[in-house]
Amino acid sequence: MSEGRTRAPMKGCPSAAGKAGRRDIGRTAGRGSTRRSRLRVVAPRPRGRKRRLPFLVISFVLVGALVFGVVSLQAVISQSAFRMQRLEQRSTQLRQSYGDLKLQVAELSSPERIVHEARRLGMQLPDPSKLQTLAVAGIPRDTTVTRASDSPSFALKRQLGDAP
Amino acid sequence: MALLVTLLLAMAAIVVRLTFLQVKDASAFEALAHNQRVRTIALPPSRGTIFDRNGDELAMSLPAKAVYADPHLVRDPAAEAPIVAQALGLDEAKVQAQLGGAGGFVYIAHGVDAKLAAKLEARKLRGIGFLDESRRYYPADSLAPQVLGFVGLDGTGLAGLELQYQSLLAGRAGRQVVEEDPTGILIPQAAGSDQPPVPGDDLLLTIDRDIQYRAQQALISAVKANHAKGGTVIVLNPHTGEILAMASYPWFDPNHFAQADPRAVTNRAVTDAYEPGSVNKVITASAALEEHILKLNTRLMVPDHYQLYTKTFHDAEPHPTERMTIGDIIAYSSNIGAIMTAHLLGTDRFASYLYRFGLAHRTGIDFPGESAGILPPVAQWSGTSMGTIPIGQGIAVTPLQMACVYATIANGGVWVQPRLVQGTVGPDGRIIESPAPEARRVISDQTAGEVARLLGYGVDVGTGVQAQIPGYWVAGKTGTARKVNAKGTGYSNNYVASFIGFTPASRPEFVVAAVIDEPATVFGGIAAAPLFRDVARFALARLRIPPAAPLAIPPHAVRIG
Numbered sequence: 001m002s003e004g005r006t007r008a009p010m011k012g013c014p015s016a017a018g019k020a021g022r023r024d025i026g027r028t029a030g031r032g033s034t035r036r037s038r039l040r041v042v043a044p045r046p047r048g049r050k051r052r053l054p055f056l057v058i059s060f061v062l063v064g065a066l067v068f069g070v071v072s073l074q075a076v077i078s079q080s081a082f083r084m085q086r087l088e089q090r091s092t093q094l095r096q097s098y099g100d101l102k103l104q105v106a107e108l109s110s111p112e113r114i115v116h117e118a119r120r121l122g123m124q125l126p127d128p129s130k131l132q133t134l135a136v137a138g139i140p141r142d143t144t145v146t147r148a149s150d151s152p153s154f155a156l157k158r159q160l161g162d163a164p
Numbered sequence: 165m166a167l168l169v170t171l172l173l174a175m176a177a178i179v180v181r182l183t184f185l186q187v188k189d190a191s192a193f194e195a196l197a198h199n200q201r202v203r204t205i206a207l208p209p210s211r212g213t214i215f216d217r218n219g220d221e222l223a224m225s226l227p228a229k230a231v232y233a234d235p236h237l238v239r240d241p242a243a244e245a246p247i248v249a250q251a252l253g254l255d256e257a258k259v260q261a262q263l264g265g266a267g268g269f270v271y272i273a274h275g276v277d278a279k280l281a282a283k284l285e286a287r288k289l290r291g292i293g294f295l296d297e298s299r300r301y302y303p304a305d306s307l308a309p310q311v312l313g314f315v316g317l318d319g320t321g322l323a324g325l326e327l328q329y330q331s332l333l334a335g336r337a338g339r340q341v342v343e344e345d346p347t348g349i350l351i352p353q354a355a356g357s358d359q360p361p362v363p364g365d366d367l368l369l370t371i372d373r374d375i376q377y378r379a380q381q382a383l384i385s386a387v388k389a390n391h392a393k394g395g396t397v398i399v400l401n402p403h404t405g406e407i408l409a410m411a412s413y414p415w416f417d418p419n420h421f422a423q424a425d426p427r428a429v430t431n432r433a434v435t436d437a438y439e440p441g442s443v444n445k446v447i448t449a450s451a452a453l454e455e456h457i458l459k460l461n462t463r464l465m466v467p468d469h470y471q472l473y474t475k476t477f478h479d480a481e482p483h484p485t486e487r488m489t490i491g492d493i494i495a496y497s498s499n500i501g502a503i504m505t506a507h508l509l510g511t512d513r514f515a516s517y518l519y520r521f522g523l524a525h526r527t528g529i530d531f532p533g534e535s536a537g538i539l540p541p542v543a544q545w546s547g548t549s550m551g552t553i554p555i556g557q558g559i560a561v562t563p564l565q566m567a568c569v570y571a572t573i574a575n576g577g578v579w580v581q582p583r584l585v586q587g588t589v590g591p592d593g594r595i596i597e598s599p600a601p602e603a604r605r606v607i608s609d610q611t612a613g614e615v616a617r618l619l620g621y622g623v624d625v626g627t628g629v630q631a632q633i634p635g636y637w638v639a640g641k642t643g644t645a646r647k648v649n650a651k652g653t654g655y656s657n658n659y660v661a662s663f664i665g666f667t668p669a670s671r672p673e674f675v676v677a678a679v680i681d682e683p684a685t686v687f688g689g690i691a692a693a694p695l696f697r698d699v700a701r702f703a704l705a706r707l708r709i710p711p712a713a714p715l716a717i718p719p720h721a722v723r724i725g
Contacts, residue, residue, distance in 0.1 A: 092227075095227075096226070096227060096278050096279070099224075099226040099227065100226065102221070102224065103221075103224060103226060103301055103303060106220070106221040106224065106301075106303035106304070107303040107304075109220065110303055110304040110305070110307065110373075111304065111307070111373060111374055111377035111378075112304065112305065112306075112307070112377065115377075128634075128701060131634070132634075132635075133634055133635020133636065133711055134635075
């Protein structure tokens with residue numbers, strides 16, 4: 001059995017192999033260094049730090065972007081909600097104004113007010129005895145009384161009335 | 165060692181408390197926190213608008229605020245009262261008393277204009293709060309107030325159509341659940357749920373605003389001219405049963421219904437029954453012609469008085485025994501002629517026509533509190549009932565019931581159920597027409613035409629001459645009846661005068677019933693016929709109704725007086 005022969009480290013047992021290696025190296029260096037010069041002790045490579053940095057950077061960027069996105073989204077949502085509230089308030093105010101104006105129109109167009117205004121302007125109802133009824137030959141047209149559903153003014157009022 | 169034990173005991177106490185808070189009482193605390201930050205806002209529905217037949221608003225609602233106070237939170241009633249009172253136009257002393265009261269909640273004002281309330285709210289007065297509600301407005305003030313009715317402070321219909329169609333007009337309240345921060349500012353995006361309010365349906369009436377106004381003006385003039393207690397006018401389309409106008413004087417302003425005289429609130433056209441008097445003779449004449457008991461040219465020997473059991477009936481004016489046609493009897497409103505005609509018919513046949521024309525039955529108009537009138541069952545008629553009922557005494561009818569009798573004549577013998585509502589308008593703006601009114605034939609078209617001729621003759625030469633309208637033929641009948649005394653034991657010295665008719669007589673477009681309560685001049689032809697004329701003349705112009713063919717004068721025999 002040759003003395004310079006080294007034992008291969010056990011597969012899957014690096015520490016055992018390392019210790020055996022270091023013992024063999026010591027012995028080899030004392031007895032024949034030229035022959036065993038290929039074996040040397042090397043410092044462990046700083047592999048962890050180099051690989052973790054890009055991971056941290058990417059993670060930081062991703063998380064940062066995510067947080068920024070969520071916060072921005074929340075801000076936009078909140079902003080929109082506040083804007084919505086303001087618009088709703090404005091809508092309520094406008095509806096109120098529309099209702100007030102509608103009431104005003106109804107009051108101003110009431111028969112009593114029209115008669116009052118007409119009198120103020122010097123108008124008066126005609127004397128019935130001075131009214132003449134003319135007899136006209138022919139068949140009178142249909143004089144069916146009007147219905148609101150047929151009235152264009154009512155249709156318009158409905159449209160306006162339904163406006164929010 | 166002691167320190168360790170103390171620490172362990174403290175830790176144990178904390179763990180136990182935490183267990184209670186986080187496990188046992190967790191739901192209670194969660195609910196407490198929820199209640200602190202979550203608030204439910206009631207969203208009142210918008211009450212439906214009431215339109216006339218042309219789409220003009222007669223009643224409408226606008227958002228308003230109720231202002232309340234929590235006296236426990238009011239620090240200085242004397243300082244806050246002037247601000248509140250001035251803003252709301254209230255009595256300062258009264259407001260101060262409310263703010264300084266012992267209760268925990270008190271309403272300061274209802275139906276406050278939203279803008280006014282917003283200004284007061286901006287003052288941030290401690291203990292003063294605001295609630296959403298709506299306020300009902302009647303823009304034409306005292307126009308058809310008894311028909312429209314009014315709503316209470318809580319927005320519930322209390323009278324008239326507001327009451328009749330409460331469920332339809334009211335809509336359904338909604339609610340909004342919101343989260344607030346401790347200062348009361350809404351938290352956006354917080355958990356909440358909305359249930360929007362459902363607005364009430366709109367009502368589309370058959371009333372024509374202009375005819376209604378004119379009818380009311382004519383009515384108040386007639387009441388004043390006759391120094392009367394009140395009166396009623398109805399304008400009715402005999403073909404459709406649509407009421408174009410319905411007014412009773414005295415009336416009230418529904419915007420201030422709390423100040424109204426209770427007598428003025430009643431829609432007497434529908435709810436009050438009165439003895440119709442001679443206007444009821446039209447039923448007697450119709451029944452006789454329909455049953456071929458008489459023809460238009462049949463002549464009866466009519467004295468000026470008639471003995472029936474213990475009672476003697478008289479004509480209004482003394483006259484020798486005269487030959488009279490049914491045309492004469494109606495034209496000159498002969499009581500004796502009407503009683504004789506009813507006797508020719510017989511009790512049962514005569515009574516059956518009273519019922520067929522709708523007496524003793526509610527018309528079924530869409531209005532609350534309608535009276536059916538009074539018509540005793542035939543089995544309860546006394547020996548003199550065949551003397552009183554043919555001339556419209558001993559029974560009671562509403563003005564609407566009697567207007568429907570004349571509408572039946574005007575509509576070719578077909579009775580049509582009257583109505584006040586043409587249709588409803590849903591939130592989608594679609595008009596839903598009311599169902600077709602009930603209609604039934606009472607007399608033949610031919611009989612109706614003959615009766616119209618009798619009524620036209622009555623206006624041409626008889627008691628109704630004051631109802632004449634130049635250029636148009638009017639058909640109608642006067643009525644004068646004594647009122648029952650307050651005890652209901654006999655007659656008083658007060659009268660009800662009426663005139664009910666239609667025009668153009670040969671092609672009727674509308675019926676007008678004019679009733680004057682306790683006029684100084686008791687005769688219907690003098691007190692009520694001019695009221696008919698004024699209302700009918702306006703309605704003819706308003707509805708653009710041209711004159712129609714003249715009526716054929718019925719056979720007649722005499723002219724009295």
